[in-house]
Amino acid sequence: MTxxxxxxxxxxxxxxxxxxxxxxxxxxxxRRNLMVAIILAIGIIIAVLLASLLPQPWSDVVxxxxxxxxxxxxxxxxxxxxxxxxxYEALTAWNNLRTELGRSILExxxxxxxxxAKVRKAYNxxxxxxxxxxxxxxxxxxxxxxxxxxxxxGSMNSQQQSDVIDQCRTESDYQWxxxxxxxxxxxxxxKEAQ
Amino acid sequence: xxxxxTANATHWIRMHWFRIAIAAFTLIATLVEWSVIPPIYPxxxxxxxxxxxxxxxxxxxxxxxxxxxxxxxxxxxxxxxxSGPNPLWAAYLALAIIGYDxxxxxxxxxxLTVTMAECVPVALNTFNALSATWIGMVNYIGMFTxxxxxGMSFRWRKQRDEIREQALVLERKQWQLDTLQRNTRLASxxxxxxxxxxxxxxxxxxxxxxxxxxxxxxxxxxxxxxxxNDQALSVLDEIHHVIDLLEQRQSPDPSQLDDFDDSKTQKxxxxxxxxxxxxxxxxxxxxxxxxxxxxxTLQSAMQKATAKLTHLGFTxxxxxxxxxxxxxxxxxxxxxxxxxxxxTANITRHMSPDSGEYCCVITLSKAAIEIMETxxxxxxxxxxxxNGISPAxxxxxxxxxxxxxxxxxxxxxxxxxxxxxxxxxxxxxRIPAHPGSSxxxxxxx
Numbered sequence: 001m002t003x004x005x006x007x008x009x010x011x012x013x014x015x016x017x018x019x020x021x022x023x024x025x026x027x028x029x030x031r032r033n034l035m036v037a038i039i040l041a042i043g044i045i046i047a048v049l050l051a052s053l054l055p056q057p058w059s060d061v062v063x064x065x066x067x068x069x070x071x072x073x074x075x076x077x078x079x080x081x082x083x084x085x086x087x088y089e090a091l092t093a094w095n096n097l098r099t100e101l102g103r104s105i106l107e108x109x110x111x112x113x114x115x116x117a118k119v120r121k122a123y124n125x126x127x128x129x130x131x132x133x134x135x136x137x138x139x140x141x142x143x144x145x146x147x148x149x150x151x152x153x154g155s156m157n158s159q160q161q162s163d164v165i166d167q168c169r170t171e172s173d174y175q176w177x178x179x180x181x182x183x184x185x186x187x188x189x190x191k192e193a194q
Numbered sequence: 195x196x197x198x199x200t201a202n203a204t205h206w207i208r209m210h211w212f213r214i215a216i217a218a219f220t221l222i223a224t225l226v227e228w229s230v231i232p233p234i235y236p237x238x239x240x241x242x243x244x245x246x247x248x249x250x251x252x253x254x255x256x257x258x259x260x261x262x263x264x265x266x267x268x269x270x271x272x273x274x275x276x277s278g279p280n281p282l283w284a285a286y287l288a289l290a291i292i293g294y295d296x297x298x299x300x301x302x303x304x305x306l307t308v309t310m311a312e313c314v315p316v317a318l319n320t321f322n323a324l325s326a327t328w329i330g331m332v333n334y335i336g337m338f339t340x341x342x343x344x345g346m347s348f349r350w351r352k353q354r355d356e357i358r359e360q361a362l363v364l365e366r367k368q369w370q371l372d373t374l375q376r377n378t379r380l381a382s383x384x385x386x387x388x389x390x391x392x393x394x395x396x397x398x399x400x401x402x403x404x405x406x407x408x409x410x411x412x413x414x415x416x417x418x419x420x421x422x423n424d425q426a427l428s429v430l431d432e433i434h435h436v437i438d439l440l441e442q443r444q445s446p447d448p449s450q451l452d453d454f455d456d457s458k459t460q461k462x463x464x465x466x467x468x469x470x471x472x473x474x475x476x477x478x479x480x481x482x483x484x485x486x487x488x489x490x491t492l493q494s495a496m497q498k499a500t501a502k503l504t505h506l507g508f509t510x511x512x513x514x515x516x517x518x519x520x521x522x523x524x525x526x527x528x529x530x531x532x533x534x535x536x537x538t539a540n541i542t543r544h545m546s547p548d549s550g551e552y553c554c555v556i557t558l559s560k561a562a563i564e565i566m567e568t569x570x571x572x573x574x575x576x577x578x579x580x581n582g583i584s585p586a587x588x589x590x591x592x593x594x595x596x597x598x599x600x601x602x603x604x605x606x607x608x609x610x611x612x613x614x615x616x617x618x619x620x621x622x623x624r625i626p627a628h629p630g631s632s633x634x635x636x637x638x639x
Contacts (some may be wrong), residue, residue: 047240048269054236059274062321128231130321131276153276154233155316155326 058126058168062160065167082109086183093176102173111181119177126168130154132161212348213253213291220287221249224279233278241266242278244625249284256291263288264304268311276322282334286341295346305342308333321584375605381440382598384433386532389595392430397506397542399423437594485520488527492518492556495531499538503552506542510552510569519560522627528604530556530563530625535611536595537567537621544619546572562608565623599623 082090090109097103102121105115124134131154137146149165156164169175207214224246235240245266252259266571267281267288294303315323316331325331398421406412406419496512503510512534518527534554541552552569600610608625 044244048237051236051240055234056237056275058234125234125277128277129234129275133231153280154321155319155323155330156321157326160321 058129058171061126061130061164061167061171064171065163080107080109084109085187086180089180089183093180096176097173098171099173102177105173105177106180111177111184113181113185116177116181119172119174123168123172123174126172127165130156130161130164130168132164132168133158204441210253213256216287216290217249217252220283221246223283224249227279229322231277231279233275235273235275235277237273238270238275238278241270245279245281245284249287252291254285256295260291260295260304264292264307267308271311271315271322274320274322281336282324286337288580289338289341289449290345293342294349295345295573298346301342301346305338308338310481313339344355365427370584373552377440378598378601381437381594382602384440385595385598386438386535389430390535392426392433393539393542394502394506396423396426396430399426401506432496434594436507437598441594441598474477484524484528485518485522488522488524489518489530491527492534495534496556498596499534499554502538503541508541508552509547510541512554512556514558516558518558518563519627522563523629525629526563526625526627529599529606530565533565533625536599537565539595541569545569545570560627562624562626564625565621567621568618571617571619596621605629 079091079094082088082094084090087109090106094103094106097106099122101118105111107121120134127133127149131152132149133152134147134149136144137148139145149161151161166175169178209339224242228242228246245263248259248262248266252263263284269283270278288377289301289304289308290562297306300414312324312334313331316325316328319326324334399419402419403416403423406416408416430558492514496514500512501607534556539556545552549572550570552567554565554567596612603610603623603625606625606629608623610621610623612619612621614620
């Protein structure tokens with residue numbers, strides 16, 4: 001009887017050792033993977049925290065559109081000396097500009113197509129935050145004859161979309177610089193034609 | 195040098211081409227969208243970047259990548275920025291991967307996570323919702339479900355293919371096993387029927403040669419007996435060659451090395467000393483015709499063995515104890531009779547008639563037939579000891595006879611063991627009377 005008990009104990013011990021070994025190896029493997037996962041998670045959390053501290057452009061467009069509280073840049077008595085037939089339009093635009101980019105473009109009184117493309121890019125970035133994109137309408141000869149804004153994502157209704165489009169045009173200075181660029185371009189074309 | 199890693203990589207790509215293809219498609223779609231509408235908010239940039247990394251890693255670590263994609267998709271819902279690549283491509287990929295690689299509950303959990311997360315903006319009526327209405331969300335939920343089901347269906351298809359392949363492998367193995375068993379039976383039959391008889395002829399011829407002597411008067415007779423001996427040995431060699439061919443695909447049995455036949459030191463040196471010993475033949479206890487027939491088979495084998503051994507000058511006893519079971523299998527009786535023949539052949543090959551007596555006891559019971567045989571081992575001649583070879587014109591051990599019987603007996607659920615002790619060869623065999631029940635018991639154990 002004693003022998004049988006002894007052999008059972010021995011078997012149990014062997015089983016215990018085997019399970020202990022498996023558990024140890026699993027634990028080791030598990031611990032290593034867990035460490036990697038924890039380090040990765042901590043890294044991602046830190047990156048998320050740092051990224052959340054960075055500025056989020058165009059984040060208050062909807063709010064501003066709702067209460068119409070978009071601010072223009074500070075207006076001072078100092079402004080570039082605009083000349084030419086569109087100097088008053090340029091001065092009005094200057095006083096309504098909201099970005100440093102817009103003022104740097106209009107400083108010389110001329111909005112070139114390249115400069116307008118930069119403003120248009122900012123305008124599109126603003127729209128893209130809200131799932132919209134501005135699209136140029138081109139006629140058969142390849143000439144731009146207008147612009148439309150299409151919804152590519154999101155669930156805004158048409159009123160909300162309209163408000164966001166207007167606010168983005170305003171906050172990106174596209175509203176003031178685009179007509180000025182068109183007028184100057186037309187005038188230039190006319191002069192070249194003459 | 196680089197052949198093996200390249201081959202491994204090629205094999206891996208071939209095995210995972212579909213995974214790579216869908217990951218590549220998703221990656222291209224995501225990057226194209228990224229290039230057209232780059233993410234504006236830094237957080238959106240971070241989550242989109244993590245999503246792209248997860249897509250790239252998805253063929254290598256599918257589960258982790260799948261869940262990382264789902265985390266980024268859910269996280270992007272909390273960043274009110276719709277710029278950047280569409281997260282739905284990655285979401286479909288993640289759901290398909292998890293559906294393929296994980297258990298059904300896990301796949302369902304992933305599906306529910308994505309679905310419920312995408313429903314939150316709809317419920318809160320924020321502008322970044324997939325759809326402004328719940329009806330519109332049904333389409334998206336359907337797409338998520340389809341992606342998950344696609345992954346699952348591919349896994350089920352793979353499992354079905356694996357099961358079919360395993361069935362084919364099993365079928366092939368069964369066929370090989372059947373062929374091997376058939377070959378073993380054939381080899382055993384050839385060995386038992388032809389090898390024993392030819393050995394007997396050769397030994398008789400050798401005995402006659404020794405009797406005749408070297409004188410000139412019996413030269414012609416000597417040549418005749420020499421011819422008989424040579425022919426018998428030559429045919430024996432051929433038969434052994436055929437047996438080897440039949441057993442070629444059989445895996446080597448390590449226990450075979452212990453067989454009597456393999457012992458190089460045991461050579462035939464039959465001596466014409468005749469001392470006839472009759473075996474006691476008890477009457478059969480069963481009166482049924484089957485039992486009577488089986489009993490006669492056993493008796494016939496024993497009588498043949500005794501007659502052959504006596505004729506060659508060997509002395510000893512072959513006796514039975516107990517009575518044969520009424521329902522003993524014919525296969526068992528046949529194998530017992532064949533084993534008696536093999537034991538007889540081994541005695542003639544490996545025992546010297548003047549070295550002592552053999553003793554074979556066959557115990558019959560309801561459960562099994564047991565055979566215990568013992569005989570003194572012949573001492574090798576000096577030449578054989580020195581060269582390790584059999585002298586020309588004598589019988590050479592083939593080494594497959596007992597091995598074949600061991601396999602046959604094992605297939606019947608019994609055992610055959612051989613050993614040497616104090617210069618005596620000892621053979622013990624136990625053959626169950628009912629192979630089927632023994633096999634069942636063995637499988638149950």
